[in-house]
Amino acid sequence: MKSPDVPKIRIRGLHKAFGDKHVLRGLDLDIGAGESVVVIGGSGTGKSVLLKCILGLLEPDAGNIEVDGRNVVGLRGAERDVVMRKFGMLFQNAALFDSLPVWENVAFGLIQGEGMDRAPAKKIALEKLAAVGLGADVAELGPAELSGGMRKRVGLARAIATEPEIIFFDEPTTGLDPIMGDVINDLIVKCVHELGATALSITHDMASARKIAHRVAMLFEGRIIWAGPVAEIDKSGNDHVDQFINGRAEGPIRMAVEPL
Numbered sequence: 001m002k003s004p005d006v007p008k009i010r011i012r013g014l015h016k017a018f019g020d021k022h023v024l025r026g027l028d029l030d031i032g033a034g035e036s037v038v039v040i041g042g043s044g045t046g047k048s049v050l051l052k053c054i055l056g057l058l059e060p061d062a063g064n065i066e067v068d069g070r071n072v073v074g075l076r077g078a079e080r081d082v083v084m085r086k087f088g089m090l091f092q093n094a095a096l097f098d099s100l101p102v103w104e105n106v107a108f109g110l111i112q113g114e115g116m117d118r119a120p121a122k123k124i125a126l127e128k129l130a131a132v133g134l135g136a137d138v139a140e141l142g143p144a145e146l147s148g149g150m151r152k153r154v155g156l157a158r159a160i161a162t163e164p165e166i167i168f169f170d171e172p173t174t175g176l177d178p179i180m181g182d183v184i185n186d187l188i189v190k191c192v193h194e195l196g197a198t199a200l201s202i203t204h205d206m207a208s209a210r211k212i213a214h215r216v217a218m219l220f221e222g223r224i225i226w227a228g229p230v231a232e233i234d235k236s237g238n239d240h241v242d243q244f245i246n247g248r249a250e251g252p253i254r255m256a257v258e259p260l
Contacts, residue, residue, distance in 0.1 A: 006069045008033040008166060008198040009054065014063035015222075016049055023049045025222030026063070036192060036199040038209040038230075040244065041219035042253065047202035050219070051168055054200070055087065056080055067166070085113070088164035088197070090188075092171040094155035096143040102129070103139035106157045114162065128157040131194075132187050149180040153187065160191050167192060169201035173208045185211040206245050218244065220253070 007030040014027040023046040031037045041047050052058040054065055064071045072083050096105045106125035110116040126136055132153040159167055173181035185208050192199045203209055209216055210230055217227035218241045226238040233245060243251030
């Protein structure tokens, strides 16, 4: 039995480079069971690379990624499948299959991943759509017939359809207006709480981070430079964090901008 002191996800010394570009430089991060952690940072700082390494889509150059106390780096085949069944994912642009109706998008993991028959899978899909505020009339629509906010909600329904232990959210409010972004944030909080899931989100949207996080971690130059409860972020004492959360051009974070 896993000790309650063992983090749900434990990352130590994670490195990843692409040629001469070193993206992750010894990243350390713990995520406790049932905790919602949001990793913030500017574009190109390695947030998506971190997610892809945990998901096994990228192979780290060095370091460990433990899920429930087991190092999952390099797992293949059936062993990797066991880990992947613990995961749900809301992709940045929902990443729906245009050739499938909404309900089949939601049920995709149940049918293709778990081999569930279509009738019970559709029943679960309708339940999950209802959980994100979408009625049965939406189920037969194609993704092209949905608004951006509806697509995001369908993506969230798919992420929770298999009732995963861990859910990843990749820029969950990107492309949405502030009101719909807040609706999505509320749904994320509701769904994660009801599942009792562990959540790891990456975003540069501070309104989203403040709403969905128990704890926030700042990624800069390939490392976590500050982590703490979301209530303490405004008094972090870290100049990089302070500049980022207040959206100031001046500060220790220098953006590569061509002169006019």
